[in-house]
Amino acid sequence: MRRTIRSAINDPILAADNNLQRYRPTMNLRNIIVPLAATLGVQSIVSMVAVTVPVLAPSAAPDMGISATAAGIYVSLMYIGSMVSSLWSGDFIFRYGAVRVSQICLVLAGLGLMLTAFATIPMMALSALVIGFGYGPVTPASSHILARRTPARMMSFIFSVKQTGVPLGGVLAGAIVPTLVLTMGWRSSGVLIGLFTISLVFALIPIRKDMDRDRQPGRSISFGGVTRPLVMVLTHRPLRQLAIISFLYAGMQLCLFTYLVIFLTGDIGLALVAAGFILSAAQLAGTAGRIGWGIIADRYLPPRLLLGLLGIFMSGGALATAFISPDWPTSLIVAIIMVFGVTAIGWNGVYLAEAARSAPEGRAGEATGGTLFFTFLGVVLGPSIFAAVASGFDSYPLGFMFFAVLTAIGGVVLIGSHLRGAFDN
16 A cells, blocks of 8 residues: 555655654653653644734734724634645655754744734734744644654544644633733733744754654755645545545634634624633533544544544534524533534544554655645635625524535545445455
8 A cells, every 4th residue: 555655646755764764763651752742832832822813803903903803814814824834844844854843833933923013914914924834834743753653552642632732722822812911012912922932942952853863954845845745635545535524624613613602692692701601611622522532543433433423423513503592501502512512623633643644654744734735724714615604694503504514424425435445354
């Protein structure tokens, strides 16, 4: 199988990938904990930066003479930057090392956030793109590190724990940023968080020499570095399936984040505080789900089968959400949304571990970058598609139903593919 994949990709540098095996350290506890802690830390801080500007928006928007809703445009620009940089990340990881790339990500995220202090629309747009350029390679770099140091029996769990850094970053932003804004103003808050983010580059210095021993200093950076991850994904059926699934699931996840509070306050009549609490409950359930699904994928169910089932379960959660009535008790609403969250938010770690497993030897970071292009595309397009459906029919429930159909189809196709593979074997 791997020989077929290698010849299909037709990368002349692949012959050197076999040398990666000599860099693989003995699988002991330290060789798992240290890289996990490092990648989790980088993921959490860069995710915090990504969420900081939307948290700053209510204070920043009046000073700039714009609406706070413009934060949605900012987030879209940021993920467009992430789409581009995730494709570039493969060559940079090979040439400079995954830890060095993680350090560059911290610098870009910090600088991008500091640009917001200029408080002009052009600088805000540039800020979003720079943060996006820093956000995109974080996951491919961490996948490259963890794939070489994690035993196969623990891969889904370890990757899922690392992915808890995304909601953890949101928690940090929600807990820290408002207090800083009240204390020192929104401009100074952005600069301070940006400087802190850049300072964390030094925390990675002690581990870089060991973890970046597999880098290829002579590797060139070219336009082929952008197209190669896409070619890998599109020509390799297991990766192609994961890319499509991640597009659908990411779209559903962002629709949950973006429209749940609006739906609960506008259609169901809940108070804003109550609706915000329910969204927080969904996020907490999703965080727990990332770890729980990782354990299940490692011990009890094949990862692809589990991902397919999660698609069906999140479809059920979306349908149940669409049928919520103002007459329902709050406890029932919370329970439904938590089930929705544990599936629609909790799938990421299993998906990333499976993408790393499905990649050609030594190319987990590149494969992850290729599939993440489609994940980020779902993040960018999902809320817009939902808005078009909801606006066209003047119904938020129909928006949730539409995505429920998409994720259900994706789940069924992935389950069918897994079962056919098991039957053929």
